[in-house]
Amino acid sequence: MVSTRHRRSGIVPPHILERLAQHAPDDIKQCVLETQRANEALQRMRLTAVTALPEAADELRRTIYDAGHTQDLPGRMVRREDEAAADDREVNEAYDDLGRTWRFYKEVFDRNSIDNHGLALDGSVHYGRHYDNAFWNGREMVFGDGDGRIFRPFTRSLDVVAHELTHGVTEATAGLAYQDQSGALNESVSDVFGVMTAQYAAGQTAAEADWLIGAELLTDQVHGAALRSLARPGTAYDDPTLGRDPQPATMAHYVETRQDNGGVHINSGIPNHAFYRAAMAAGGYSWETVGPVWYATLNDHRLTENADFAQFAGVTLANAREHAGRELADIVSQAWSDVGVTPAEV
Amino acid sequence: MAKPGALPPDSRFRLTREGGLVAAPGLMRAREFAWGDCQPGRQQQRLAELVDVARERATARPGRGDQRFFRLELFAGDDLTTPTEQLTIDETDAPPRLVALWEHGIPSLDG
Numbered sequence: 133m134v135s136t137r138h139r140r141s142g143i144v145p146p147h148i149l150e151r152l153a154q155h156a157p158d159d160i161k162q163c164v165l166e167t168q169r170a171n172e173a174l175q176r177m178r179l180t181a182v183t184a185l186p187e188a189a190d191e192l193r194r195t196i197y198d199a200g201h202t203q204d205l206p207g208r209m210v211r212r213e214d215e216a217a218a219d220d221r222e223v224n225e226a227y228d229d230l231g232r233t234w235r236f237y238k239e240v241f242d243r244n245s246i247d248n249h250g251l252a253l254d255g256s257v258h259y260g261r262h263y264d265n266a267f268w269n270g271r272e273m274v275f276g277d278g279d280g281r282i283f284r285p286f287t288r289s290l291d292v293v294a295h296e297l298t299h300g301v302t303e304a305t306a307g308l309a310y311q312d313q314s315g316a317l318n319e320s321v322s323d324v325f326g327v328m329t330a331q332y333a334a335g336q337t338a339a340e341a342d343w344l345i346g347a348e349l350l351t352d353q354v355h356g357a358a359l360r361s362l363a364r365p366g367t368a369y370d371d372p373t374l375g376r377d378p379q380p381a382t383m384a385h386y387v388e389t390r391q392d393n394g395g396v397h398i399n400s401g402i403p404n405h406a407f408y409r410a411a412m413a414a415g416g417y418s419w420e421t422v423g424p425v426w427y428a429t430l431n432d433h434r435l436t437e438n439a440d441f442a443q444f445a446g447v448t449l450a451n452a453r454e455h456a457g458r459e460l461a462d463i464v465s466q467a468w469s470d471v472g473v474t475p476a477e478v
Numbered sequence: 479m480a481k482p483g484a485l486p487p488d489s490r491f492r493l494t495r496e497g498g499l500v501a502a503p504g505l506m507r508a509r510e511f512a513w514g515d516c517q518p519g520r521q522q523q524r525l526a527e528l529v530d531v532a533r534e535r536a537t538a539r540p541g542r543g544d545q546r547f548f549r550l551e552l553f554a555g556d557d558l559t560t561p562t563e564q565l566t567i568d569e570t571d572a573p574p575r576l577v578a579l580w581e582h583g584i585p586s587l588d589g
Contacts, residue, residue: 265498
């Protein structure tokens with residue numbers, strides 16, 4: 133809410149005008165009174181204008197750019213909101229899946245885009261040459277086309293598009309630092325909301341879902357099913373080029389490493405698996421059961437930027453108790469216990 | 479201005495590309511080499527210059543939001559367990575010669 137209490141209407145401060153109105157000669161007093169009336173009228177106009185301002189745009193606003201196989205961002209604008217489909221599969225996939233992700237956040241959590249204030253969604257496709265990656269750069273989502281041998285274009289998977297958009301949501305909420313356990317939580321949150329977005333779009337229950345990230349990205353030449361599996365971390369691929377999926381499912385196999393910012397894409401398997409176990413135990417649709425608990429955690433001031441797994445678990449448990457009842461709290465507690473994380477008191 | 483002698487003659491190097499949405503171990507493709515593997519003259523000159531540029535562009539917090547980054551580790555002698563210096567450079571800030579070194583190895587220093 134915009135505060136107007138101390139807003140100054142003119143260059144002369146109100147308290148000086150007040151003093152002049154009481155003590156100055158009559159001709160000055162008249163000028164001062166007119167100035168005060170003008171200022172008050174101006175203030176009324178401003179208040180009316182402020183009141184009349186629309187709330188943050190509660191509508192989807194997408195813009196897709198074509199980076200033209202360069203690494204110059206954002207590239208050439210190729211499709212804006214409400215424009216007809218382009219003659220370019222990756223442009224349309226990015227456009228459609230950013231829309232699905234926006235609707236997921238809006239319809240399930242009443243979140244208005246990345247910043248909850250209607251931030252426009254920008255995405256760039258055809259980034260770089262044979263580029264095997266997708267990322268969030270703090271301003272937009274960027275998608276490579278893949279090399280064609282191992283990876284298909286990174287716009288193929290809705291859960292990947294949602295994963296990248298969720299990095300923006302995490303920055304706008306918990307701000308989990310991208311290092312060690314807080315970094316692994318940052319990655320896990322993107323995976324969790326990525327799979328939930330895909331499940332919501334497909335109308336799948338937890339039991340019906342594949343719980344995979346990026347299943348559509350791998351070519352037939354790769355020995356693997358996806359980039360990551362929340363159901364069975366460490367089993368997504370085992371391939372001569374990619375190597376073996378290094379994700380642990382439990383703290384007993386936590387990986388201490390300098391690489392990858394302390395293994396943020398590796399140890400995320402642990403909180404990923406906790407979410408999976410809780411969602412499966414709860415049954416039904418993940419976005420109706422444990423999804424709201426994870427979302428409340430992301431927005432909870434008790435979660436700090438440098439949170440470790442124990443703190444995150446503690447905040448999920450607190451939210452389950454406070455908002456979802458004992459049965460779900462017990463399910464969440466058991467899920468963290470299953471992966472070897474003891475929730476901290478928060 | 480970098481000089482070939484700016485790095486100790488027993489220096490060894492490990493260069494990896496890390497991070498990214500995939501972050502698969504096979505994609506890091508660690509490249510290890512020694513100062514002595516580079517020919518005196520142009521190759522060593524360019525390697526020394528490259529290390530200087532990497533130092534200028536290094537960031538302590540690379541890779542957020544699945545952005546890839548390069549890690550250049552410098553070692554003294556045969557001890558490859560504890561680097562004497564490590565530099566992490568966001569892919570978007572990486573000099574092309576560093577990318578080429580990671581992709582093609584020492585011969586890229588001639589290009």
